[in-house]
Amino acid sequence: MDPSLKSALRAQALAARAAVQNRDVAEAAMNAHLAALLARHPEVVVAGYVPMRGEADPRPALSGHSGPVCLPVVMAPAAPLAFRLWRGGDALEGGALGTTHPPESAPVVTPDIVVVPLAGFDGSGGRLGYGGGFYDRTLAQLRRAAPVLAVGFAFEAQRLPLIPVEDTDEPLDLIVTQSGCHSIARA
């Protein structure tokens, strides 16, 4: 696959994300949809993220979840992410790539649901991140061990007609946008 195609689509989706109007209204709707989804999965371990670079903020829905919440930590460039437990209010630290995550003292846990930050997505579960392959490696590792629900969290503006799929791409199971919680139509 031509890697420049993915980077062009990534740039297009990130520009659309940066141009979203009425973000607060959209994020409130997205969080309501995510909270309703999480309410159908009480007590399970949910991985969220602390937004960077204009990503939609899932923390309002996470803070209402009945079970444990964890956040991703970059361990090494080509390695899966680790997830550390985060209780709202716990101190966080900054990581090398502009991330914010719990300190090493926080317990490592395995999520049942992963809320995935996105540059772009399509209607078939295709997703684009920042190009590190972190979520691909992480979802692959988690799915080898147990079922996991990958839930994309993004503005409608980040929707792309079709994202090319590589062998290592791990699909989303659901996508939450301001218009609702969308299940993936598999071909």
Ligand SMILES: Nc1nc2c(c(=O)[nH]1)N(C=O)[C@@H](CNc1ccc(C(=O)N[C@@H](CCC(=O)O)C(=O)O)cc1)CN2
């Ligand atoms: N909020 C949030 N947290 C997250 C992620 C995320 O996408 N969003 N991650 C999801 O993976 C991990 C961090 N991944 C990142 C991957 C790449 C870059 C980055 O700056 N990439 C450069 C390109 C580097 C290169 O050329 O190799 C860039 O975008 O300019 C930053 C974070 C873990 N935490």
Ligand SMILES: Nc1ncnc2c1ncn2[C@@H]1O[C@H](COP(=O)(O)OP(=O)(O)OP(=O)(O)O)[C@@H](O)[C@H]1O
């Ligand atoms: N399990 C894996 N093993 C080896 N290489 C992988 C694996 N998963 C992804 N990669 C590689 O990582 C690179 C980046 O992948 P891709 O462009 O899909 O990143 P992304 O999905 O945008 O990033 P992220 O997953 O961090 O959100 C690709 O070259 C891909 O081949």
